[in-house]
Amino acid sequence: MTTDTQKETLGFQTEVKQLLHLMIHSLYSNKEIFLRELISNASDAVDKLRFEALSNSALFESDTELAIRVNFDSAANTLSITDNGIGMSRQEVIDNLGTIAKSGTAQFLHNLTGDQKKDANMIGQFGVGFYSGFIVADKVTVKTRRAGETEGVCWESSGEGDFTIEPVELESRGTSITLHLKPDCTEFADGFRLRSIISKYSDHIAVPVIMQKDKLPAEGDADTNNDDEIEEEAVNSATALWTRPRAELKNEEYQEFYKHVSHDFEDALSWSHNKVEGKLEYTSLLYVPSRAPFDLWNREVPRGLKLYVQRVFIMDEAEQFLPLYLRFIKGVVDSNDLSLNISREILQKDPAIDTMRGALTKRVLDMLSKMASKKPEDYAKFWKEFGQVLKEGPAEDYANKEKIAKLLRFASTQQDSEEQSVALESYVERIAEGQDKIYYIAGDNYTAAKSSPHLEIFRKKGIEVLVLFDRIDEWLMQQLMEFDGKQLVSVAKGALNLGDLDSEDEKKDQDKVAEEYKDLVERVQEVLKEQVDQVRITHRLTDSPACLVAGEADMGAQMRRVLESAGQQVPDSKPIFEMNPEHPLVQKLAEESDMDRFNDLISVLFDQANLAEGGSLKDPAAYVLRLNKLLLELSN
Ligand code: ADP
Numbered sequence: 001m002t003t004d005t006q007k008e009t010l011g012f013q014t015e016v017k018q019l020l021h022l023m024i025h026s027l028y029s030n031k032e033i034f035l036r037e038l039i040s041n042a043s044d045a046v047d048k049l050r051f052e053a054l055s056n057s058a059l060f061e062s063d064t065e066l067a068i069r070v071n072f073d074s075a076a077n078t079l080s081i082t083d084n085g086i087g088m089s090r091q092e093v094i095d096n097l098g099t100i101a102k103s104g105t106a107q108f109l110h111n112l113t114g115d116q117k118k119d120a121n122m123i124g125q126f127g128v129g130f131y132s133g134f135i136v137a138d139k140v141t142v143k144t145r146r147a148g149e150t151e152g153v154c155w156e157s158s159g160e161g162d163f164t165i166e167p168v169e170l171e172s173r174g175t176s177i178t179l180h181l182k183p184d185c186t187e188f189a190d191g192f193r194l195r196s197i198i199s200k201y202s203d204h205i206a207v208p209v210i211m212q213k214d215k216l217p218a219e220g221d222a223d224t225n226n227d228d229e230i231e232e233e234a235v236n237s238a239t240a241l242w243t244r245p246r247a248e249l250k251n252e253e254y255q256e257f258y259k260h261v262s263h264d265f266e267d268a269l270s271w272s273h274n275k276v277e278g279k280l281e282y283t284s285l286l287y288v289p290s291r292a293p294f295d296l297w298n299r300e301v302p303r304g305l306k307l308y309v310q311r312v313f314i315m316d317e318a319e320q321f322l323p324l325y326l327r328f329i330k331g332v333v334d335s336n337d338l339s340l341n342i343s344r345e346i347l348q349k350d351p352a353i354d355t356m357r358g359a360l361t362k363r364v365l366d367m368l369s370k371m372a373s374k375k376p377e378d379y380a381k382f383w384k385e386f387g388q389v390l391k392e393g394p395a396e397d398y399a400n401k402e403k404i405a406k407l408l409r410f411a412s413t414q415q416d417s418e419e420q421s422v423a424l425e426s427y428v429e430r431i432a433e434g435q436d437k438i439y440y441i442a443g444d445n446y447t448a449a450k451s452s453p454h455l456e457i458f459r460k461k462g463i464e465v466l467v468l469f470d471r472i473d474e475w476l477m478q479q480l481m482e483f484d485g486k487q488l489v490s491v492a493k494g495a496l497n498l499g500d501l502d503s504e505d506e507k508k509d510q511d512k513v514a515e516e517y518k519d520l521v522e523r524v525q526e527v528l529k530e531q532v533d534q535v536r537i538t539h540r541l542t543d544s545p546a547c548l549v550a551g552e553a554d555m556g557a558q559m560r561r562v563l564e565s566a567g568q569q570v571p572d573s574k575p576i577f578e579m580n581p582e583h584p585l586v587q588k589l590a591e592e593s594d595m596d597r598f599n600d601l602i603s604v605l606f607d608q609a610n611l612a613e614g615g616s617l618k619d620p621a622a623y624v625l626r627l628n629k630l631l632l633e634l635s636n
């Protein structure tokens with residue numbers, strides 16, 4: 001095999017260029033994190049080697065002491081991070097160090113606003129890991145040889161538009177990254193500084209991070225035999241963090257470990273660390289991130305926990321351990337029972353995994369309810385980022401429906417903002433005597449929902465109504481059906497029945513009025529027979545003359561629009577047209593003898609009712625024509 005000078009220059013993918021630019025500008029105040037990122041990658045590489053060697057021990061070659069070495073040369077102003085992990089082949093180097101595989105990155109970067117561009121945390125979304133070397137270096141050299149392969153690769157770049165790549169002879173497997181430090185970054189070619197960064201960020205790394213011992217003054221020691229021998233020492237504690245007892249661990253250690261497993265730059269919002277003993281033995285450390293990744297809604301993106309078996313890393317993104325609606329959780333699970341050569345396929349079938357999945361799901365839900373009760377401000381943050389995903393829960397995880405329902409938060413007529421902060425439990429606590437239902441209104445957005453005419457009577461009577469405006473909400477209500485024995489009822493569906501909330505006198509009055517307006521109802525029915533299923537008198541309105549209501553079993557208007565906009569066929573159903581007998585327009589209508597005018601008025605009221613609940617008109621021009629005709633008559 002020849003390894004001569006086939007040096008090639010290749011260009012970075014556009015996204016990498018953008019990201020590098022952004023990163024260097026947004027992370028300058030927190031430069032030191034580059035070391036955490038590079039050590040984190042080196043540790044992953046060692047984990048991968050250990051895993052691949054389970055089925056092919058030859059990969060160890062003659063070098064079985066797995067370690068990460070950090071060396072510096074203050075004279076040359078360089079720093080290197082070297083691991084004897086899995087290494088990379090030429091193609092892997094090109095793919096991993098020249099592109100960003102995450103789909104949607106270009107779009108996301110493009111959409112960042114000026115303010116966000118300054119925000120270091122936005123950068124964290126990409127696992128900028130390796131590229132962070134360019135925060136402190138004006139040239140980065142990577143020498144790597146994949147375990148088991150004979151030829152090594154040298155990659156070099158100054159982090160501008162391109163990189164070079166050429167074959168090299170490398171005796172040891174693994175990766176060595178040399179940073180040629182920028183003139184203002186000499187501080188990182190200093191043993192004391194490096195040690196303190198490593199113990200701050202990388203203490204939890206399970207692989208030893210080794211540095212040369214600082215040479216102490218010889219103190220008159222005449223023994224010079226060891227002068228040439230370089231003494232080394234591990235500068236981290238090198239035990240897997242999750243194996244250590246909870247009481248021993250500091251919050252900062254949990255947070256640093258979080259950054260390692262999640263590739264997030266921000267702190268986690270909360271975590272739960274547990275050791276389970278008994279029939280199945282495993283340890284789990286689960287984290288709730290504080291920010292949703294930009295690709296949370298891309299279902300193709302693999303996600304899941306890091307799986308270890310008896311402390312040996314087995315796989316990333318083991319998605320079998322948590323349901324999809326908890327896909328935002330990061331962390332590790334380390335099992336004592338699974339086989340070391342377990343595969344994704346076997347994971348899917350193993351009944352032990354189902355048991356663990358049930359228990360881990362419960363852990364997450366418990367952690368969230370604890371956060372909701374003990375740290376409501378954190379929970380509000382969580383809800384803002386992940387609430388919509390959690391709303392998928394009741395449908396996906398029927399067994400935990402009640403638990404999830406307690407975690408849901410909604411906007412409500414009790415408050416003036418669209419902040420979703422009302423729990424079903426607090427709604428029930430406030431419920432008026434005689435009210436046996438939980439009422440909600442769904443609309444395309446907060447303003448539309450909250451100004452719906454359907455809310456008029458509820459406002460008048462001071463009955464709280466949940467205001468729903470997420471696309472998933474109406475569907476969610478159908479999954480939940482009830483909470484705490486109280487049916488969840490849309491105020492825009494079916495006949496209004498306030499049960500005991502209406503007094504006997506009110507009910508008698510309503511019957512009487514219905515009788516009085518029987519004629520009018522029949523006449524209106526005749527005009528609207530093509531458009532509506534039924535016409536009736538209502539008491540749900542106080543200010544509007546009329547509204548549309550869906551049948552009890554029909555799909556709500558919001559859900560209908562959501563499905564239609566997604567191109568789905570929705571069964572046709574006609575609404576019920578309800579009129580407010582207290583409204584002067586309706587009263588006038590009852591006396592109108594001119595059939596043309598009567599028809600026009602009814603059609604206008606019908607179209608208005610449709611508009612008021614966010615619908616669109618089939619024939620808007622006809623509506624405008626009729627309305628103008630009526631306005632003209634008014635001014636004559
Ligand atoms: P991330 O670690 O989030 O995947 P990075 O940009 O840090 O992103 O690294 C990209 C990829 O490059 C890694 O996923 C890994 O496959 C490879 N890589 C980085 N550093 C090393 C290393 N020291 N040894 C082997 N592979 C590495």
